[in-house]
Amino acid sequence: MPGRKGSGSMDKIIVENLSITYSDGVESLFDINLRIPIHQITALIGPSGGGKSTFLRVLNRLNDLADVAKTTGKVLIDGIDILDPTLDVIALRRKVGIVFSRPLPLPLSIYQNVSYGLELMGEKRKMVLDDAVERSLRLAELWDEVKERIHDPANSISGGQQQRLCLARTLSLQPEIIMLDEPTSALDPVSTAKIETSLIELKKDFTVIIAPHNTQQAGRIADHVAFFLQGKLIEFSSAEDIFTRPKDVKTQDYISGKFG
Amino acid sequence: MQTAKKSNVLKQLRIEKLGFSVLTILSIATVIPIIAVVIYIIYLGAPAISWEFVSAMPSEGMRAGGIWPAIVGTFYLTIGTALFSVPLGIAAAIYLSEYAPMNKVTQSIRLAIINLAGIPSVVYGLFGLGLFVIFLNFGTSILSASLTLSIMTLPVIISTTEEALRAVPQSFRVVSVSLGATKWQTIWRLVLPQAIPGILTGVVLGLERAAGETAPILFTGAAFFLPRLPNSPLDATMALPYHLFVISTQVPGMPIQIQYGTVLVLLVFVLIMDIIVTMIRSHARAKRQW
Ligand SMILES: Nc1ncnc2c1ncn2[C@@H]1O[C@H](COP(=O)(O)OP(=O)(O)OP(=O)(O)O)[C@@H](O)[C@H]1O
Ligand SMILES: [Mg+2]
Numbered sequence: 001m002p003g004r005k006g007s008g009s010m011d012k013i014i015v016e017n018l019s020i021t022y023s024d025g026v027e028s029l030f031d032i033n034l035r036i037p038i039h040q041i042t043a044l045i046g047p048s049g050g051g052k053s054t055f056l057r058v059l060n061r062l063n064d065l066a067d068v069a070k071t072t073g074k075v076l077i078d079g080i081d082i083l084d085p086t087l088d089v090i091a092l093r094r095k096v097g098i099v100f101s102r103p104l105p106l107p108l109s110i111y112q113n114v115s116y117g118l119e120l121m122g123e124k125r126k127m128v129l130d131d132a133v134e135r136s137l138r139l140a141e142l143w144d145e146v147k148e149r150i151h152d153p154a155n156s157i158s159g160g161q162q163q164r165l166c167l168a169r170t171l172s173l174q175p176e177i178i179m180l181d182e183p184t185s186a187l188d189p190v191s192t193a194k195i196e197t198s199l200i201e202l203k204k205d206f207t208v209i210i211a212p213h214n215t216q217q218a219g220r221i222a223d224h225v226a227f228f229l230q231g232k233l234i235e236f237s238s239a240e241d242i243f244t245r246p247k248d249v250k251t252q253d254y255i256s257g258k259f260g
Numbered sequence: 261m262q263t264a265k266k267s268n269v270l271k272q273l274r275i276e277k278l279g280f281s282v283l284t285i286l287s288i289a290t291v292i293p294i295i296a297v298v299i300y301i302i303y304l305g306a307p308a309i310s311w312e313f314v315s316a317m318p319s320e321g322m323r324a325g326g327i328w329p330a331i332v333g334t335f336y337l338t339i340g341t342a343l344f345s346v347p348l349g350i351a352a353a354i355y356l357s358e359y360a361p362m363n364k365v366t367q368s369i370r371l372a373i374i375n376l377a378g379i380p381s382v383v384y385g386l387f388g389l390g391l392f393v394i395f396l397n398f399g400t401s402i403l404s405a406s407l408t409l410s411i412m413t414l415p416v417i418i419s420t421t422e423e424a425l426r427a428v429p430q431s432f433r434v435v436s437v438s439l440g441a442t443k444w445q446t447i448w449r450l451v452l453p454q455a456i457p458g459i460l461t462g463v464v465l466g467l468e469r470a471a472g473e474t475a476p477i478l479f480t481g482a483a484f485f486l487p488r489l490p491n492s493p494l495d496a497t498m499a500l501p502y503h504l505f506v507i508s509t510q511v512p513g514m515p516i517q518i519q520y521g522t523v524l525v526l527l528v529f530v531l532i533m534d535i536i537v538t539m540i541r542s543h544a545r546a547k548r549q550w
Contacts, residue, residue, distance in 0.1 A: 093439070097439075
């Protein structure tokens, strides 16, 4: 059974026997078991259709919006089963933020994009919002580039800036877990590097889970790597182990570029 | 080979040019009758227009004086119709686009709404007579007529609003929910503001049709002639389209410019609605960031 061994750190997320079937009958995840450590970057790699996005969408229950027929197993975040139907999903989504693969700014100003989540919570004090916007934009390494035009439409900045804006928007809620689903797949190398720098900085305070858009990115930033293939978790261990001495031959084939 | 290709391209360009010319001629051909009608109305109606015409009560058996009560009546009826049909129509569209499950029942409701838009307006009139005037005992009144016009207007408002809501990208909704928004917060803060220009188009289309209809108000609220303005929603009222019908068919010796003057006023009434909505819409578009 794949599992991470020999780490003394605490586990933020514990997944046990997780299986997911979409209503078209596709079993997208099959008996997944893994433990995601706190304050580290965990990368989910694998060929297209392996179930990485599906897995991320479980963790903040965004799959509730999709056509999921059946979810079984357990997902514990800080010891609480988040698959519990009576769970407060709004609180969960504030705690587990997500950045999507395409920059998806809301049709609002730069400022309003970042303050949106807080305003949903009923926060109206301008001071609090101003502070949160600045802090989040600084964390996403975007503040200096947009501080002069914070009230411009969010689609007036470049794609790379938009994606960092999306990161800032996620950070504004002060989540504990940040998930990024191929966040740099639409970006140029410079913007990609900026995002990666932020992530390495961010892991001090957050638990980061990323589906990188290639294995090189996982190699650059990940502490732990999970290899998903056709809905199964093939291997999960430290980045070093995965890249230098993978246990499974399929992992080895994937990493050496034989498929995917 | 090279030349064959070239002549092929040239041939295609010629065909394209021809196609465009045909389309241009066709679109001009469709606009010409409309322009002709408007010019004809202005030509025959303009001599009747005076301050007295738009501000005085009719006199001498409606053959002289003004059409003030009909203007006021159409104004009241339009406002009354808007009061009922706009909130109800938008609410129904929100339900259909955002909440209703994707199943056969929802599909048939949607189909029924589209078909309702095709029902002759006189049928709505009879329905209003049965339901509002007689059964609910609202009498022949502005209230009954507005409700009848609302029912006629609802399908247009519902379909266009639903379309406008659906045009808002799904990704915005997913982002909003991922930031901890409830479904309603997402609709209220994100989807509706984006859809407002489209919704306004539907609203004004529906209300303009309501303002110009005769049959639905014929049995439910329109009065042949009233010596005073209505002073409660339970009063009957004169209205421009019905007044036009009356003076064109029921009053012998009616000066023609009064008929066309009335048409012109109705036209201007609708035009003013258009201008107001266009202004609101461009304001909303300017505020909208996309
Ligand atoms: N909303 C959905 N409805 C039905 N099936 C889905 C849905 N989303 C994903 N799937 C299916 O689930 C499987 C896993 O998809 P998923 O998007 O999680 O893979 P992925 O590893 O993220 O792939 P990629 O690298 O292409 O993003 C695929 O077979 C896909 O077709
Ligand atoms: Mg994916």
